[in-house]
Amino acid sequence: MTLKALILASALVATPLLAQANPTLDQRVGKVEKQLKAVQRKVFPGGEPIEPDTAPAATTPDGAPVQSPIADLTARVDAIEKSLAALTGQVETQGNRLHIVEDQLKAQTTPAPAPVAATDTESAPVSGNTAETAPPPEPVITPVRRPAATVPASPSATAAGARTVAARRAAVSAVEVPATGDAAEDMYSYGFRLYQAQLFPEAEASMKDYAAKYPRGKRISFARNLLGRAYLDDGKPALASMAFLDNYQKDAKGERAAESLSWLGTALIRLGKKPDACRVYDEFDDVYGAKAAADVRQRVTRGRSEAGCTK
Structure with missing residues (x-):
């Protein structure tokens, strides 16, 4: 049952009491009943009746209510508010859990940055008796694809190229x-x-x-x-x-x-x-x-x- 349907259901239960307490509310109650029926058709297409979670007002042996209609309605509204607060708390808790799960999934699916290999120009750390200080955090380095012309050719490719040049020179000579x-x-x-x-x-x-x-x-x-x-x-x-x-x-x-x-x-x-x-x-x-x-x-x-x- 949705929150709107629950509230309208409670209003429907309180209708007889409101009519006794204040007859001028009949028109408003009728309007609420129409709205409740419209919501009921959307929420319960099968036409299932709405059973509110509030108990009927206690009565004396002669059928008179123990409490006044207003007091009974106030108690029921308080119960609805408590239920709504509990439901809101559950929704917030579920939302927080969902965010935690999403963060964990992102952490698992995001690949860790590949370590940057040291180049030949980098020197090995030198051990000594000097005081060591904590190194600054390393910046994030984005790998850059080098142009093909800057990549050294393999020895076999270089040798083949040299043979080709030598053969060409011999042909011209x-x-x-x-x-x-x-x-x-x-x-x-x-x-x-x-x-x-x-x-x-x-x-x-x-x-x-x-x-x-x-x-x-x-x-x-x-x-x-x-x-x-x-x-x-x-x-x-x-x-x-x-x-x-x-x-x-x-x-x-x-x-x-x-x-x-x-x-x-x-x-x-x-x-x-x-x-x-x-x-x-x-x-x-x-x-x-x-x-x-x-x-x-x-x-x-x-x-x-x-x-x-x-x-």
């Missing part, structure tokens, strides 16, 4: 450096040999150096085209497309301009830009067409088919 007396021609020839040896980063660097030192050299169209080829074969189609376009735009009449335009379509296809590749092939047909070398025209034809060009 195996490429013959031409010495014809023509520095510009030798630089281009050396870069081309690096490309043939599939040493693409070294070939890229060599062609960039040539373009920087000899922007008007007779091999400049070859060098810019070869730079794009090295990027493309090195798996860098975006850089390759920029190099090919640069060679075509700077000198559309250069020895390797038509070839750069055909390779530009290939780079765009690898980038997933097939409509752009088709526009490049249209440009190729308009500018060079049948005048281009046979192998270059064949590359454009294959590119059109791969890109799904309609023209």
